[in-house]
Amino acid sequence: xxxxxxxxxxxxxxxxxxxxxxxxxxxxxxxxxxxxxxxxxxxxxxxxxxxxxxxxxxxxxxxxxxxxxxxxxxxxxxxxxxxxxxxxxxxxxxxxxxxxxxxxxxxxxxxxxxxxxxxxxxxxxxxxxxxxxxxxxxxxxxxxxxxxxxxxxxxxxxxxxxxxxxxxxxxxxxxxxxxxxxxxxxxxxxxxxxxxxxxxxxxxxxxxxxxxxxxxxxxxxxxxxxxxxxxxxxxxxxxxxxxxxxxxxxxxxxxxxxxxxxxxxxxxxxxxxxxxxxxxxxxxxxxxxxxxxxxxxxxxxxxxxxxxxxxxxxxxxxxxxxxxxxxxxxxxxxxxxxxxxxxxxxxxxxxxxxxxxxxxxxxxxxxxxxxxxxxxxxxxxxxxxxxxxxxxxxxxxxxxxxxxxxxxxxxxxxxxxxxxxxxxxxxxxxxxxxxxxxxxxxxxxxxxxxxxxxxxxxx
Amino acid sequence: xxxxxxxxxxxxxxxxxxxxxxxxxxxxxxxxxxxxxxxxxxxxxxxxxxxxxxxxxxxxxxxxxxxxxxxxxxxxxxxxxxxxxxxxxxxxxxxxxxxxxxxxxxxxxxxxxxxxxxxxxxxxxxxxxxxxxxxxxxxxxxxxxxxxxxxxxxxxxxxxxxxxxxxxxxxxxxxxxxxxxxxxxxxxxxxxxxxxxxxxxxxxxxxxxxxxxxxxxxxxxxxxxxxxxxxxxxxxxxxxxxxxxxxxxxxxxxxxxxxxxxxxxxxxxxxxxxxxxxxxxxxxxxxxxxxxxxxxxxxxxxxxxxxxxxxxxxxxxxxxxxxxxxxxxxxxxxxxxxxxxxxxxxxxxxxxxxxxxxxxxxxxxxxxxxxxxxxxxxxxxxxxxxxxxxxxxxxxxxxxxxxxxxxxxxxxxxxxxxxxxxxx
Numbered sequence: 001x002x003x004x005x006x007x008x009x010x011x012x013x014x015x016x017x018x019x020x021x022x023x024x025x026x027x028x029x030x031x032x033x034x035x036x037x038x039x040x041x042x043x044x045x046x047x048x049x050x051x052x053x054x055x056x057x058x059x060x061x062x063x064x065x066x067x068x069x070x071x072x073x074x075x076x077x078x079x080x081x082x083x084x085x086x087x088x089x090x091x092x093x094x095x096x097x098x099x100x101x102x103x104x105x106x107x108x109x110x111x112x113x114x115x116x117x118x119x120x121x122x123x124x125x126x127x128x129x130x131x132x133x134x135x136x137x138x139x140x141x142x143x144x145x146x147x148x149x150x151x152x153x154x155x156x157x158x159x160x161x162x163x164x165x166x167x168x169x170x171x172x173x174x175x176x177x178x179x180x181x182x183x184x185x186x187x188x189x190x191x192x193x194x195x196x197x198x199x200x201x202x203x204x205x206x207x208x209x210x211x212x213x214x215x216x217x218x219x220x221x222x223x224x225x226x227x228x229x230x231x232x233x234x235x236x237x238x239x240x241x242x243x244x245x246x247x248x249x250x251x252x253x254x255x256x257x258x259x260x261x262x263x264x265x266x267x268x269x270x271x272x273x274x275x276x277x278x279x280x281x282x283x284x285x286x287x288x289x290x291x292x293x294x295x296x297x298x299x300x301x302x303x304x305x306x307x308x309x310x311x312x313x314x315x316x317x318x319x320x321x322x323x324x325x326x327x328x329x330x331x332x333x334x335x336x337x338x339x340x341x342x343x344x345x346x347x348x349x350x351x352x353x354x355x356x357x358x359x360x361x362x363x364x365x366x367x368x369x370x371x372x373x374x375x376x377x378x379x380x381x382x383x384x385x386x387x388x389x390x391x392x393x394x395x396x397x398x399x400x401x402x403x404x405x406x407x408x409x410x411x412x413x414x415x416x417x418x419x420x421x422x423x424x425x426x427x428x429x430x431x432x433x434x435x436x437x438x439x440x441x442x443x444x445x446x447x448x449x450x451x452x453x454x455x456x457x458x459x
Numbered sequence: 460x461x462x463x464x465x466x467x468x469x470x471x472x473x474x475x476x477x478x479x480x481x482x483x484x485x486x487x488x489x490x491x492x493x494x495x496x497x498x499x500x501x502x503x504x505x506x507x508x509x510x511x512x513x514x515x516x517x518x519x520x521x522x523x524x525x526x527x528x529x530x531x532x533x534x535x536x537x538x539x540x541x542x543x544x545x546x547x548x549x550x551x552x553x554x555x556x557x558x559x560x561x562x563x564x565x566x567x568x569x570x571x572x573x574x575x576x577x578x579x580x581x582x583x584x585x586x587x588x589x590x591x592x593x594x595x596x597x598x599x600x601x602x603x604x605x606x607x608x609x610x611x612x613x614x615x616x617x618x619x620x621x622x623x624x625x626x627x628x629x630x631x632x633x634x635x636x637x638x639x640x641x642x643x644x645x646x647x648x649x650x651x652x653x654x655x656x657x658x659x660x661x662x663x664x665x666x667x668x669x670x671x672x673x674x675x676x677x678x679x680x681x682x683x684x685x686x687x688x689x690x691x692x693x694x695x696x697x698x699x700x701x702x703x704x705x706x707x708x709x710x711x712x713x714x715x716x717x718x719x720x721x722x723x724x725x726x727x728x729x730x731x732x733x734x735x736x737x738x739x740x741x742x743x744x745x746x747x748x749x750x751x752x753x754x755x756x757x758x759x760x761x762x763x764x765x766x767x768x769x770x771x772x773x774x775x776x777x778x779x780x781x782x783x784x785x786x787x788x789x790x791x792x793x794x795x796x797x798x799x800x801x802x803x804x805x806x807x808x809x810x811x812x813x814x815x816x817x818x819x820x821x822x823x824x825x826x827x828x829x830x831x832x833x834x835x836x837x838x839x840x841x842x843x844x845x846x847x848x849x850x851x852x853x854x855x856x857x858x859x860x861x862x863x864x865x866x867x868x869x870x871x872x873x874x875x876x877x878x879x880x881x882x883x
Contacts, residue, residue: 065490069486197489198486198489198494201495202485202495205495205498206495208495209499213612214806214809214813215681215688215799215801215806217692219678220719221658221659221660221718221719222659222678222691222693223661223678224678259854260853261854262546262853265861267861267865425749427743427745427750429721429737430722431723431735432735
């Protein structure tokens with residue numbers, strides 16, 4: 001019940017904020033338009049929330065993936081409309097405004113309302129207490145939206161148009177939706193994460209296709225021209241750069257356009273103080289208009305940082321115990337396919353071997369070049385305290401291993417390379433079905449590691 | 460009507476719409492396996508995709524034509540056109556020195572500011588950065604060439620290949636090839652410490668007789684011979700192998716993909732038996748945490764194991780070893796190269812398109828400082844109109860013109876009208 005209350009309160013507050021922005025821009029005296037906005041939002045919220053209770057209708061209106069795609073389209077579309085509104089000043093006919101605001105209000109609430117309906121429905125079934133859960137959700141929404149209702153008069157009295165223009169309003173709403181769109185509880189994905197992934201897929205495919213067309217495709221070991229550059233351009237850094245440029249360019253363009261306006265010509269004013277006043281007034285107006293876009297820029301920066309964490313969560317698998325078999329007493333076999341799946345998924349695997357001398361923890365991972373990397377789950381440098389077990393070893397973050405002690409990212413491709421923060425390589429050989437590690441080799445490397453005088457770090 | 464259509468065909472809106480359509484198409488397949496290949500198939504192999512690309516090419520060409528025509532032409536100068544510029548002033552003709560020929564005074568004033576005024580219908584025009592449209596035009600031309608070349612290459616390319624050892628002949632795409640000499644570029648010894656990915660081969664090359672010519676092929680850029688492009692696309696070892704047991708003999712010359720060291724391959728010898736083979740180091744050295752393996756790549760040792768069996772034999776060329784109840788003889792281990800043979804008339808255009816696009820992108824950087832600045836002047840109804848435009852940095856252009864024009868004769872206290880266009 002608490003989860004339903006919290007999530008509904010949060011969504012209510014978000015809707016209140018968005019409706020306040022639009023209502024403030026629409027302004028006092030536009031009763032019909034304002035009513036249309038609220039009507040659209042309310043009807044869409046009611047419709048969306050009820051969908052999970054009408055399975056036939058919900059099924060007919062598309063899968064979760066389709067709804068997610070539509071939500072992404074909404075978020076990207078609102079943001080892009082802001083950019084377009086800068087280039088082509090929008091002057092819709094007054095008679096269309098109520099309809100436009102109705103549709104816009106509906107788009108602000110529909111998707112999150114559907115998600116909330118699904119969440120509340122699931123919570124009800126889990127707890128078996130529909131009325132309490134639904135009541136809590138309704139209560140949370142009421143409190144969140146009630147804040148807007150309570151402050152509506154004050155909001156409408158604000159001179160919002162001093163700060164908000166149509167482009168900056170749309171950009172601010174778009175940026176807000178980038179960061180807070182969807183419902184966190186349902187793990188519905190983020191439009192920036194999906195766009196970043198799509199950009200990377202495109203760049204990888206395009207660069208590889210171009211190399212093949214030019215008859216200079218990358219090779220496992222033969223040096224080919226421009227291999228390094230192609231590798232860089234198809235990497236996640238290039239993709240992230242493109243994504244950042246895509247989302248940052250509109251607000252930056254807006255600010256450049258805004259601050260590129262020349263001061264008014266005051267040469268006709270005889271009094272210097274009047275000239276200064278006119279120029280100061282003009283510049284103050286520019287600052288007011290820049291404020292929403294600067295805030296949008298900040299929200300986008302926060303969302304992009306969160307994207308990086310979401311796209312590359314830290315993944316640390318549990319240790320799989322290994323022992324030698326009676327038929328092959330001196331070796332440990334690391335199967336290519338195990339309970340975690342196939343190693344070709346390039347996910348980290350961790351193993352533990354219980355020797356007389358102690359526990360030997362080591363890892364294995366398939367590298368991007370298709371070769372396997374096997375190493376101890378420690379490096380030559382870091383020395384966490386004995387009690388700090390959470391800081392021992394490596395976790396996987398995207399295409400890197402990360403030392404949990406010093407948080408240094410190690411590209412997966414460099415596993416097996418000795419030295420520095422890299423995990424200490426363990427000799428192995430490949431056989432059919434997986435890798436084979438001689439226990440003698442494993443113990444030798446482990447024993448040598450124990451002899452190292454690790455300075456550690458100050459952490 | 461035709462002018463409107465042509466304008467639309469060359470408009471940036473159409474460019475944006477086409478790019479958005481392409482991006483939307485990719486987004487629709489991004490979650491599927493082989494997303495890029497699916498997208499490329501639609502773009503290059505379907506009528507709708509080809510139509511979209513054709514429209515894109517037309518759009519870029521028309522945009523370039525529109526830009527070149529607009530920037531090269533001499534525009535009419537009028538009071539209305541001057542008042543539509545970023546900033547302008549209007550001076551009483553009588554206030555200007557040499558009131559009988561005020562344009563001469565304006566010409567002199569403009570020359571003093573570093574402009575070179577020219578006569579134009581209705582007045583005078585002075586322009587700097589007239590050719591600054593060139594970087595964009597080069598970029599658009601590069602993209603056009605690249606797109607057209609990609610479409611042609613996708614439809615016309617034929618590929619074949621043949622693996623050859625030194626002295627061997629083979630054919631691909633109707634071309635007979637003879638490998639006169641092969642230099643695999645492999646080091647005689649390779650010390651592998653840790654990562655096998657440090658193994659990089661530079662300098663691999665082969666001399667091939669093709670179509671009556673002798674050409675050298677490398678893993679780098681393709682070599683042209685007799686209408687075809689040749690390239691050294693892979694290399695490995697060929698092992699002439701014999702297995703004998705109780706009157707049974709099986710021979711074979713499998714091509715083994717064993718590089719970089721550590722990689723294994725499989726081969727069969729005329730029967731159901733399959734063998735797994737990998738390069739065997741000469742020595743394995745351990746010092747502290749490091750383990751190094753020394754491989755002799757000039758006369759490699761091979762580790763041959765029966766597939767699925769525990770038995771393995773280590774042999775070098777010219778040696779025998781017991782394996783699988785018989786004797787395995789490794790008669791010779793020689794390097795082979797795989798020659799990729801491609802017929803693609805669009806390949807030079809592909810390279811040209813890439814080069815032109817890159818050149819255009821580099822030249823675009825010059826646009827930060829290289830842009831058009833226009834000054835115009837005309838006389839209308841006893842008033843001299845002077846206006847100024849900058850393609851970029853308009854705010855500073857307005858400030859500059861205000862400073863310049865403050866020195867204009869006639870811009871006195873009860874002064875002229877002036878204006879500057881500011882965006883709402």
